[in-house]
Amino acid sequence: MGKKKLISFMLAMVLLMTTLSGCTVDGEGKDTSSNSDTEVSSDNGDAKKESDKKIKVGFANINEKGSFGKMVRDSVEKEAEKRGYELICVDNNSDGATAVKNADDLLNMGIEYFIEFNVDDTVAPVIMEKMNAANVPVVAVDIAHPGAYFFGADNSEAGKIAGRAAAQYIKEKWNGEIDYVVRGIQPISGPVTAPRVMDFTVGMEEEGLIIPADKIIEIDTQNDAQISQQRMNDFLMAHPDAKRIAVVAMNDVLGAGIWAAVETAGRQDNVILYSHNSTADFVEPLYATKGMTGWIGSVGYFPERYGEWILPIIDELVEGKTPPEKSYIDHELVTWENITDHYPEDNFPWSKFMIDKK
Secondary structure: OHHHHHHHHHHHHHHHHHHHOOEEEOOOOOEEEOOOOOOOOOOOHHHHHHHHOOOEEEEEEOOOOOHHHHHHHHHHHHHHHHHOOEEEEEEOOOOHHHHHHHHHHHHHOOOOEEEEOOOOHHHHHHHHHHHHHOOOOEEEEOOOOOOOEEEEOOHHHHHHHHHHHHHHHHHHHOOOOOOEEEEEEOHHHHHHHOHHHHOHHHHHHHOOOOOOHHHEEEEEOOOOHHHHHHHHHHHHHHOOOOOOEEEEOOOHHHHHHHHHHHHHOOOHHHEEEEEEEOOHHHHHHHHHOOOOOOEEEEEEOOHHHHHHHHHHHHHHHHOOOOOOOEEEOOOEEEOOOOHHHHOOOOOOOOOOOOOOOO
């Protein structure tokens, strides 16, 4: 019996250590266990256990199919590792229902802080209700969630940056004349990100270029490159005589769809395009054409640095401080003229990822 008791005791200790070990979750929500440095000492009691406990942070990423989401995750993981935080990552896959399920799953895993990158603002109140009930502070990335700390784009300024650049081009190259402005809208993302395209014309006005309302066309891109391509194709077919068209897209993926329609129609000389994010979908084609393209610029959001900006907010919360309610990216328009300052061709931050650009 003594030997059996000893074996039972040893098994119990193994089970205890397994329970205390670190755990991360991959983009599909699968658990992968790893050993931690946590030690349990009966001499120090609960105080020692508490001091050795890792801060558990949940991170629901926007979408990890393309380079943007992959770079965001890589950056957040690096900064969390520096701090010794236990980071649990899941992929919202740009879907509201998935985001809600991920929030439930992360709460069940016992997260203490939550970084939410959810593109569907219609489910934001549901997610926040769950987090508030569990007393879990939330940092919402790019899409505001009610009651959460916000980090992300200064969407109005980003839209104006693109608009000011477009106006300067139009004045220099088209003698200040414009037939149409096409705004690629994305209603699913709600009012917060809308200024990225809506304030494009505000930026143009700041440069003295006033666009009549009947010259502003909106196409619903539905956050889908193929739909963006089709909607832009429809516009071009409906306006065969338009020679000077300025287009703004919500992101580079949608910009790629729009530009594909322009190329298919053979209208490259009639269109200038500005987009947002400045990721592989914009940068690599820009290098391929050596800047000889009407897809002139993309406003930088620098996802490879998101972790550097987000984790200090978590740090303040962990320390019991109150972070600013809103923190913003310092945007800059990336063009052929300054591309090497941000993304040298031999050092793309997305190069280590297998990129699916669809």
